Amino acid sequence: MTTAPTASPRAADRVEAAGVRLRGVGRSFGEHRVLAPLDLELDAGGTVALVGASGSGKSTLLRLLAGLDTPSTGTVEVAGQPVRGVHPRTAVVFQEPRLLPWRDLAGNVAFGLPRGTARAQGRAEVLRWLDVVGLADFAGHRPRRVSGGMAQRAALARALVRRPGVLLLDEPFAALDALTRLRMQDLLDEVQRGTGATVVFVTHDVDEALHLADRVLVLGDTGSGQGAGIVRDLRVGAPRPRDRADAATARLRVELLDLLGVPRSA
Numbered sequence: 001m002t003t004a005p006t007a008s009p010r011a012a013d014r015v016e017a018a019g020v021r022l023r024g025v026g027r028s029f030g031e032h033r034v035l036a037p038l039d040l041e042l043d044a045g046g047t048v049a050l051v052g053a054s055g056s057g058k059s060t061l062l063r064l065l066a067g068l069d070t071p072s073t074g075t076v077e078v079a080g081q082p083v084r085g086v087h088p089r090t091a092v093v094f095q096e097p098r099l100l101p102w103r104d105l106a107g108n109v110a111f112g113l114p115r116g117t118a119r120a121q122g123r124a125e126v127l128r129w130l131d132v133v134g135l136a137d138f139a140g141h142r143p144r145r146v147s148g149g150m151a152q153r154a155a156l157a158r159a160l161v162r163r164p165g166v167l168l169l170d171e172p173f174a175a176l177d178a179l180t181r182l183r184m185q186d187l188l189d190e191v192q193r194g195t196g197a198t199v200v201f202v203t204h205d206v207d208e209a210l211h212l213a214d215r216v217l218v219l220g221d222t223g224s225g226q227g228a229g230i231v232r233d234l235r236v237g238a239p240r241p242r243d244r245a246d247a248a249t250a251r252l253r254v255e256l257l258d259l260l261g262v263p264r265s266a
Contacts, residue, residue, distance in 0.1 A: 023074050023075050055228075102142075132160070148180070218231050
């Protein structure tokens with residue numbers, strides 16, 4: 001089963017992107033310090049990749065940005081407002097689609113609509129975003145009838161129908177086959193450029209980070225003994241959409257692999 005062609009985002013799909021600011025944000029679990037106190041500013045409308053070894057605090061940081069976890073120290077702000085619980089201007093896409101099996105794809109996407117959305121408007125928004133992710137012809141299908149890639153497209157549509165100023169993704173394509181993953185990367189890139197939302201995503205894939213991100217934050221041990229922190233903040237200057245064979249990006253790939261301790265032949 002394949003998806004239909006995707007529809008490009010329209011001018012009406014633009015959102016008010018939100019900036020993100022962390023002030024002294026750290027996270028500990030008992031005596032275990034995961035994140036050292038961190039100061040960070042993410043510009044509205046940018047795309048940021050979080051990379052690092054397993055256990056370096058990437059997903060923890062993303063959960064703090066989403067309001068799914070509470071920092072042990074410091075404050076997280078979205079659009080200048082402190083995050084206390086799930087913020088209305090953020091949306092999250094997880095590694096697993098987490099679709100409700102008793103709802104069809106349209107029903108799952110509708111689950112992301114802001115509270116109080118009028119029925120007719122909500123139906124139009126659901127169908128619009130299913131069209132953007134290439135699932136317009138599958139609105140009535142239950143999750144068990146679609147592929148993993150299609151389920152993840154539905155999860156992306158469920159996040160986008162919320163019209164988030166900040167879109168957060170935790171290794172959203174890790175479970176997909178190689179070809180589907182490349183297509184999903186291109187879809188996310190097109191959606192971000194079309195909507196203008198701030199995007200922050202976790203990945204273990206250096207090539208994915210360099211293809212999508214304007215900024216790559218490498219998390220790792222800072223030697224402070226207080227948990228992981230940002231050990232490198234790399235700016236990717238190449239305009240998007242990007243050529244995966246771009247020479248400048250290839251040089252950054254070598255630098256990132258060295259930072260992560262991965263042999264260059266990998």
